[in-house]
Amino acid sequence: MTAAPAAEREVAAKTTSGRPSVRAIAARLLLRRQAGLIAAIIVTMVVFTVANDFFLSTGNLLLLLRSMSTFAIVAFGETLVLVSGEIDLSVGGSYGLGAMVMGLTWLHGVPFVLAVALGLGSGLVVGVFNAFVTTIVRVPSFITTLGSLSLIQGVTFLISNSQSINPGTSLDGFGVFNALGASTLPFDIPIQIAWLVGAALVMGVLLHRTLFGFRIAAIGGNPSAAAVVKLPVKRYKFWVFAIAGLCAALAGILDFSFIGSTTPTAGASLTFPVFAAVIIGGASLNGGRGTILGTVIGAFFLSLMSNGLSLLGVGTFAQLIFVGIVTIGAVAVDRWTSSRASERSSVQM
Secondary structure, X not given: OOHHHHHHHHHHHEOOOOOEOHHHHHHHHHXXXXXXXXXXXXXXXXXXXXXXXXXXXHHHHHHHHHHHHHHHHHHHHHHHHHHOOOOOXXXXXXXXXXXXXXXXXXXXXXXXXXHHXXXXXXXXXXXXHHHHHHHHOOOOHHHHHHHHHHHHHHHHHHHHOOOOEOOOOOOOOHHHHXXXXXXXXXHHXXXXXXXXXHHHHHHHHHHHOOHHHHHHHHHHHOHXXXXXXXXXXXXXXXXXXXXXHHHHHHHHHHHHHHHXXXXXXXXXXXXXXXXXXXXXOOOOOOOOOOOHHHHHHHHHHHHHHHHHHHHOOOOHHHHHHHHHHHHHHHHHHHHHHHHHHHHHXXXXX
């Protein structure tokens, strides 16, 4: 029982000659990347502060953090999927479906707690479906999740009859519902920031402090080595897709609580920014690399730019252009760091 984990660690951490592996070199490059991103955030904050005094006000900073909270929670699940070597483009659909299932069942008499469980369960079902098609049917995850995104959105429109839902205050459990995403903590801190911190801690421990996290990184970073040490690859990929769906559904329910209503199109524009945040934060499209802290930084950077540009009166279209440019740049940097890691490893070997 101890031989396999030891072998995994040896494969992931070192080459047979005792020199740093591709993963170790890539980790050092990732740290440099995150340091550069933090520097960019500092410079950007200085620029926005000079341009608009309101930017650094307590109210605006709390607004910024609240706006990134549920967005980042979705990105945590996407981080696990990318680290495992797959991709999930359906998280926006799971976000909207989770809120709609929870809302509709609650409105039709299902007890509030059970309705929330059903909403979260819908995200799990989507994740398991994606994992089944990807690992058992062997359809690439890009195609699987792109198709399931359309499928989920169609189901959401079908069950909602293309109508938005607005639960009334007379519904049983409305107080708890309102408290989930619309209440505030002391010092007027939005409750969603607490959800963000809690989710980041849980997912950080899961990815960076458990055998589960180590193994999905090993699976994504070196599938051949994972096969040699006989890791249960399919089981782990089922888990990461399920967690991604659960995170998306949770975020959808929290935003449903905050806004007070949900629509069939909720989450339709969420997938790309989530993917961008994870890549900007240092996750690799090749798998095996990514951190929860990096994802938080990436999500903060995107929210920072959106907030600051809005204060400067820059339109939504220009903000979309910015997100597209930054994402392409982040992917280019990812490819460059991956190739640099491979070159250094080859030279040392």
